[in-house]
Each structure stands twice: as structure tokens, then as C-alpha cells.
Amino acid sequence: MPELPEVEIAARSLAPQVIGRSITGIAKLDWERMIDTPSPAVFRELIVGRRFEAVGRRAKWLLCSLDAGWTLAFHLRMSGNLTVQESSIEPNIHTHLVLGLNDGRRLFFEDQRKFGRVMLLDPAGLAELDARFGPEPLAAGFTPEELCRRLANRRTKIKPLLLDQQVVAGLGNIYVSEALWLAKIHPERIAAEVSAEECRHLQSAIVSVLTRAIANQGSTLRNYRNSYGENGRNQEHFSVYARAGEPCERCATPISRTVIAQRSSFFCEQCQS
DNA sequence: CATTACCTGCAA
DNA sequence: TTGCAGGTAATG
Numbered sequence: 001m002p003e004l005p006e007v008e009i010a011a012r013s014l015a016p017q018v019i020g021r022s023i024t025g026i027a028k029l030d031w032e033r034m035i036d037t038p039s040p041a042v043f044r045e046l047i048v049g050r051r052f053e054a055v056g057r058r059a060k061w062l063l064c065s066l067d068a069g070w071t072l073a074f075h076l077r078m079s080g081n082l083t084v085q086e087s088s089i090e091p092n093i094h095t096h097l098v099l100g101l102n103d104g105r106r107l108f109f110e111d112q113r114k115f116g117r118v119m120l121l122d123p124a125g126l127a128e129l130d131a132r133f134g135p136e137p138l139a140a141g142f143t144p145e146e147l148c149r150r151l152a153n154r155r156t157k158i159k160p161l162l163l164d165q166q167v168v169a170g171l172g173n174i175y176v177s178e179a180l181w182l183a184k185i186h187p188e189r190i191a192a193e194v195s196a197e198e199c200r201h202l203q204s205a206i207v208s209v210l211t212r213a214i215a216n217q218g219s220t221l222r223n224y225r226n227s228y229g230e231n232g233r234n235q236e237h238f239s240v241y242a243r244a245g246e247p248c249e250r251c252a253t254p255i256s257r258t259v260i261a262q263r264s265s266f267f268c269e270q271c272q273s
Numbered sequence: 274c275a276t277t278a279c280c281t282g283c284a285a
Numbered sequence: 286t287t288g289c290a291g292g293t294a295a296t297g
């Protein structure tokens with residue numbers, strides 16, 4: 001899926017297209033299991049007439065603030081896409097939710113693999129969601145010291161630990177591999193054994209990898225598009241992800257691929273230790 | 274910690 | 286046909 005940069009770009013591109021618009025109705029909903037909460041019946045009832053006031057992000061959730069304190073939350077998981085389409089465009093078989101907007105356009109939630117989720121939250125529900133995640137890596141609170149504290153005493157490998165959304169919010173398989181390469185840390189290192197200095201490098205590597213990905217409009221491997229339907233370009237700038245066998249850009253050693261905690265991991269065995 | 278489940282499509 | 290894919294939750 002979309003990781004933090006892709007969700008951030010999805011939110012930024014969606015915002016100007018929906019803010020101030022109201023939801024006139026549900027034009028299509030053919031996979032009710034994607035509505036996590038409330039029940040699909042209640043969701044159908046509450047969503048009509050709601051007005052978009054803001055669009056943001058927390059971890060990998062895209063959050064639409066609606067009137068009356070409601071939040072419409074989307075998780076794109078592996079293959080989800082949110083786009084705004086003209087009234088003449090018909091949804092395809094992978095578009096499972098279509099919301100009508102009062103400017104005649106429609107918001108499409110397309111999701112080939114059907115892992116995506118939608119929630120309509122009241123303020124308490126939103127607070128509960130927020131509490132499930134660690135710090136936002138691009139916010140002021142994400143300091144080297146904060147990251148160090150979160151790695152301390154953890155006997156697990158650094159790579160799966162960084163995928164844990166309670167440790168740092170929004171990282172996924174691509175950007176963890178990229179950040180560990182930039183920080184020259186081997187993905188199988190025990191988290192607690194990462195030194196304070198390495199931790200500082202890792203914190204700054206996470207920030208720069210994510211910042212660059214956002215500047216490049218996110219990474220499009222397969223399904224990801226922004227809310228105008230446009231591809232990201234960051235996949236052209238990967239240093240290690242999906243580049244097994246290609247030369248490391250620092251030392252020319254072929255990039256390795258291995259499986260750590262059931263996920264593909266890419267790294268340079270020469271310059272990451 | 275690992276395994277399985279959730280889904281579909283694509284490339285080897 | 287098999288394995289793999291940007292994620293996460295629920296199991297041993």
C-alpha cells in the first residue's frame with residue numbers, strides 16, 4: 001500500500017477537490033465489509049448530507065473532517081485509491097464505494113484487493129484511533145531522543161520494529177528499507193543494540209526519505225495514484241527497494257534481498273552493518 | 274516469535 | 286502453477 005508519503009499526497013490532492021462540498025448520497029457500495037464502523041446501514045444513513053471541512057492524515061489513515069464533528073476515515077491498505085471523478089465517469093469493478101458530491105462530481109474509492117477500510121468516527125472514535133499510533137515522523141516531537149527511547153530495551157530486529165505503527169507512525173516496507181540503507185544500519189540488527197549515534201542517523205534518514213518521497217508525489221509501484229489519478233515518481237529514486245542484484249550507489253556491491261519477519265527486505269550487506 | 278487470513282492480479 | 290505484492294489483525 002501506500003505508506004505515509006502516498007497517503008499524505010492523496011490527502012493533499014483530495015483536499016481542494018472536496019472541501020466545502022457536501023455528500024449527496026451513496027451511488028455505489030458493493031463491498032460492505034470495507035465499512036468497519038458503524039454498521040453499513042448506519043453509515044449509509046449518517047453520511048448523507050455531511051459536508052467536508054478539512055482533509056488530513058494520521059499514520060496511514062486519510063482523515064476527512066466533516067461537519068457536526070464527524071470524521072470519514074479511509075485506510076488504503078495495499079491497493080486502495082481515492083479519486084474525484086466527473087459525473088460522466090462510471091466506476092469499474094474494483095470501485096467499491098462511490099459518494100456523490102453536490103458539485104455533480106463523485107468520490108471513488110477503488111480497491112482491487114479489497115483490504116481497504118472506511119470508518120465514520122465521532123470525536124471519541126477519532127481519539128481512540130489516534131491513540132493507537134506512535135509519533136508522526138514529520139512532526140516536531142519526532143526527535144532522535146524520542147526514537148532512541150522507543151528502540152531501547154527492544155530485543156526485536158530493527159526492521160520489523162520500525163514497521164510497528166506504535167513505534168513510529170506511517171512507515172511501511174519501502175521506506176523502512178530505504179531509511180536503514182541511508183542510515184547504514186543492517187535491517188537485522190537488534191533494536192536495543194543500535195547506538196545513540198546510529199539512532200540519530202536513523203531519525204534523520206527517516207525524515208529525509210519521507211520528505212523526498214512527498215516531494216516526488218509518492219511512489220507508484222502498481223496501483224497508487226493521487227486524487228487526480230496521477231502517478232507518483234518516487235519509485236525512480238529508490239536506493240534499495242526492489243533493486244536486488246543492482247549495484248549499491250555507495251559501494252557498487254549488489255543489493256541483497258532477504259525475508260525478515262515475513263517481509264521482503266532490501267539492503268547492502270557491504271555498507272549496512 | 275511465526276503462521277494464517279484477508280483478496281486479486283501479474284510475472285516467472 | 287506458484288510465488289509475490291505498498292498492510293494489518295487474529296491466531297498458536
